[in-house]
Amino acid sequence: MKPQVYSEIGRLRKVLVHRPGKEIDIIVPEMTKELLMEDILFGERAQQEHDQMCEVFHKFDAETYDAQSLLIETLMTAKPYVIDSFLIQLQQLENFSDEVFQKLKRMTPSELGNALIYGILHAPNIMTDEKLYFFKPVPNFIFARDPVITVYDKILASAMAEPVRQREAKILTFIFTNHTIFGMPHNLIDLHELSTEKAKITLEGGDFLVVDHQTIFIGLSSRTTLSSIKMLAGELKKLGVAYLFVAKLPPKVSFIHLDTVFTRISQTECLIYPPLFAKESQTRAEISFFDLTGEKPKEKKFDTIFEGLAEVGINLIPIYCGGKENLINQKREQWTQGANAFCMAPGIIMTYARNIYTAKELSKAGYLVVNASEVLSPTFAVEMDRKLAILIQGDELCRARGGPRCLTQPLIRDKF
Helix, strand or coil: CCCEECCCCCCEEEEEECCCCHHHHCCCHHHCCCCCCCCCCCHHHHHHHHHHHHHHHHHCCCEEEEHHHHHHHHHHHCCHHHHHHHHHHHHHHHCCCHHHHHHHHCCCHHHHHHHHHHCEECCCCCCCCCCCEEECCCHHHHCCCCCEEEEECEEEECECCCHHHHHHHHHHHHHHHHCCCCCCHHHEEEHHHHCCCCCCCCECHHHEEEEECCEEEEEECCCCCHHHHHHHHHHHHHHCCCEEEEEECCCCHHHCCHHHCEEECCCCEEEECHHHHCCCCCCCCEEEEEECCCCCCEEEEECCHHHHHHHCCCCCEEEECCCCCCHHHHHHHHHCCCCCCEEEECCEEEEECCCHHHHHHHHHCCCEEEEHHHHCCCCCCCCCCCCEEEEECCCCHHHHCCCCCCCCEEEEECCC
16 A cells, blocks of 8 residues: 555545554553643543544545554564564663563564553552553554654654654554555655754654645644754655745644644635634744745745745635634633544544534534534435534543544545
């Protein structure tokens, strides 16, 4: 399978996800900060919500691939020396003990695939706080968007900003390089290899939006640095990117990535968090533009992202997360991922049901707003030529600080 993602909105055909599992259930309150979780989740409910999302994908004939299943399959078919090399890389990355290394090495493919995500407890019945994890879990693996970036016909292996998330990128790199349905080392670019001693790259998938076949929009955030973006610009130019936009986001946990405040949802529309992107706002994000068509990038500033996009022929109408009238509603629904929608086809999106004011704005913009349960009923007819906002349950998932776009990594979309 060769990746094909030339936009945020082309009809979805194949998508990578990870169903939340035991790695969610063993997180204790004291470890949430270290493991980058905002809260402890009710795992069973989170699974139900994730399953509903995947069922909606299937209703619209999109095929889902679970990252954990792919990992186990890869481990079952990979040569022993390839697995050994993978484990050595992980040990160098995380500096875990030789005891952990040997325990992982002795495992069957299924056991190892589970342990790399679930972690390993010191004992099944722990009665002391001194040592909980023999090998720590990776609870953020549910956010398939961040560890890799699918752009055009390539996979970029993200350079994760936080050490506790770096295993995720290594796991997905291992899958894309070695799984029999991918096996595409020549289509994978490891951002770590672009790093220099003076400039370390940190860039994550939630900050990277494929606007169209020649335009990329990146968030300059607490997880993605300007030096990383500039270093990546040369690689993007090789892929055919002509125009690069950058939005400088405030360093706040609520704005952890660009897709928490801006997502494209059709040829002519996008969802925005108004204080950062609305024309009338006094707190707009600073917008930089880099023209990559010449020998050297040409930089320019724009007052709004819409002014900049219009200059390269992309005219978008903003739809306000939380509505137009009330800053409190905007702030609350941005926190619960109201601006983070996932587009399955132009004008057909998924978003969390709890963001009622955002849903009202979508309705005003001509979207038929329906609950996922209705969409999944046998009587619901899929029509690709009407605007549709599907409300999925996400009360548990959003507590982990991610929306539908965060939970998904498109592999193949139709060109539009």
